[in-house]
Amino acid sequence: MRRTTPLLLALTVMLGACAGNRDADVKNDLDAAPAKTTTLQVATTPARSGTLDTQRSVSGTIEAQRDSQVAAQAGGVVQRLLVQEGELVARGQVIAQLDDTTPRQALQNARLQVQQAEISLAQTRRTTQNNAGSLNAAVAAAQASLAQAQAGAQSAENLYRLGGISLSDVQAARAQLAQAQSALSQARANLSQNGQSAQGSVPLQEAQLAQARVSVQQAEENLARTSVRAPFAGTVAALNVEVGEFAQQGSAVARLVDPGSLRVKFNVPAADAATLVDGTALNVGYGGVNYVGTVTGAPGVAGTNRLVPVSARVQGGANLPVGAAAQVRYRVRLGQGILIPSGAVQADAGENVVYTVSGGVARRTPVSVVAESGALVAVRGLDAGAAVVSPIPASLQDGARVQTAPQTGATP
Numbered sequence: 001m002r003r004t005t006p007l008l009l010a011l012t013v014m015l016g017a018c019a020g021n022r023d024a025d026v027k028n029d030l031d032a033a034p035a036k037t038t039t040l041q042v043a044t045t046p047a048r049s050g051t052l053d054t055q056r057s058v059s060g061t062i063e064a065q066r067d068s069q070v071a072a073q074a075g076g077v078v079q080r081l082l083v084q085e086g087e088l089v090a091r092g093q094v095i096a097q098l099d100d101t102t103p104r105q106a107l108q109n110a111r112l113q114v115q116q117a118e119i120s121l122a123q124t125r126r127t128t129q130n131n132a133g134s135l136n137a138a139v140a141a142a143q144a145s146l147a148q149a150q151a152g153a154q155s156a157e158n159l160y161r162l163g164g165i166s167l168s169d170v171q172a173a174r175a176q177l178a179q180a181q182s183a184l185s186q187a188r189a190n191l192s193q194n195g196q197s198a199q200g201s202v203p204l205q206e207a208q209l210a211q212a213r214v215s216v217q218q219a220e221e222n223l224a225r226t227s228v229r230a231p232f233a234g235t236v237a238a239l240n241v242e243v244g245e246f247a248q249q250g251s252a253v254a255r256l257v258d259p260g261s262l263r264v265k266f267n268v269p270a271a272d273a274a275t276l277v278d279g280t281a282l283n284v285g286y287g288g289v290n291y292v293g294t295v296t297g298a299p300g301v302a303g304t305n306r307l308v309p310v311s312a313r314v315q316g317g318a319n320l321p322v323g324a325a326a327q328v329r330y331r332v333r334l335g336q337g338i339l340i341p342s343g344a345v346q347a348d349a350g351e352n353v354v355y356t357v358s359g360g361v362a363r364r365t366p367v368s369v370v371a372e373s374g375a376l377v378a379v380r381g382l383d384a385g386a387a388v389v390s391p392i393p394a395s396l397q398d399g400a401r402v403q404t405a406p407q408t409g410a411t412p
Helices: 008-029 099-163 168-224
Strands: 041-044 044-046 048-064 068-072 076-081 094-098 228-230 234-239 250-256 263-271 282-285 290-295 308-315 324-341 346-348 350-356 361-373 377-381 387-389 400-402
Touching: 048 361, 048 377, 068 228, 094 234, 094 250, 099 168, 263 324, 282 308, 324 361
Parallel strands: 041 400
Antiparallel strands: 044 387, 048 263, 048 324, 068 250, 076 094, 094 228, 234 250, 263 308, 282 290, 282 324, 290 308, 324 377, 346 350, 350 361, 350 387, 361 377
């Protein structure tokens, strides 16, 4: 049997006491990280590649691209209202009828003036034609008389040279010739005067007839203005007059809205506006009912409030009241990258890090955060499919041995 000397025994006791003190110090230091040989239980979730988006909700105003105040084109007392508020009307349909007594009488007078002008013109034309016929006949008779007088005068001259008749007979023949010439000149003058009269009176009366017809057209337009008509198909949003009231020319009789042109206008941050391109679908809520909206055109320019105005067409919202407030919900893309739970990212030494598990060992991996929404984060610097620790235990270190616990759920 091996014997132990007193000195060796004393050294053994001292070394054992020192080792015991070191173990006690380690166990009493609660802030100290466990040795890497300690196996931690962690939960992991697989990282996946994807796009991170989120839903926004803003207040908007319902407007109509075609929203018209239908004005009276003539002044008059309202005799009838042919539509009711909320009624759908066609283009050109009469909304209100004003008193048309005076315009109707004016139209009848104008038509009578046209008839009178037509009668006067017809009479003038007939008189001119009849006079022209008789005057042409008179010219023809005067020409025949002149020819006969010329022949008689020539015969008298010949007989006088032969001594067959006296000088007085020759002078009488000459006088008849002069008279025939004068009669022809007068007949031609009468015919010319009749033509000049026709050239002056007929065009004048034709102009008077044309003016009378213009007056009829004007009277018809004045009468038509007493009927207030819808300029386009739409819904009567409001009636501004009542039967018996006097409507001034140019005053609003009704408000007409085109239901097919309803829009909702709202303001969004500049970052969101970049995703709301023409054709983007969104939801419009009013009165507990959701409608489909479609962004029309490009967003506007940011105002002094740094918000960008956006307009969207509302489908099936014909009964939405113009000017009412609606709730607009839309989705925006925040970023694209590797999607992991927000609890898997930790700020450490001035950078964002995650811990991945491979072969039972946790590895610290720096990442850059692209976007965050709710419980998800989009990052770069991580491979898709990596097992990411989430949540991160406070004592987890790079290179620590870990045991994966059953997953509580995959990445949303």
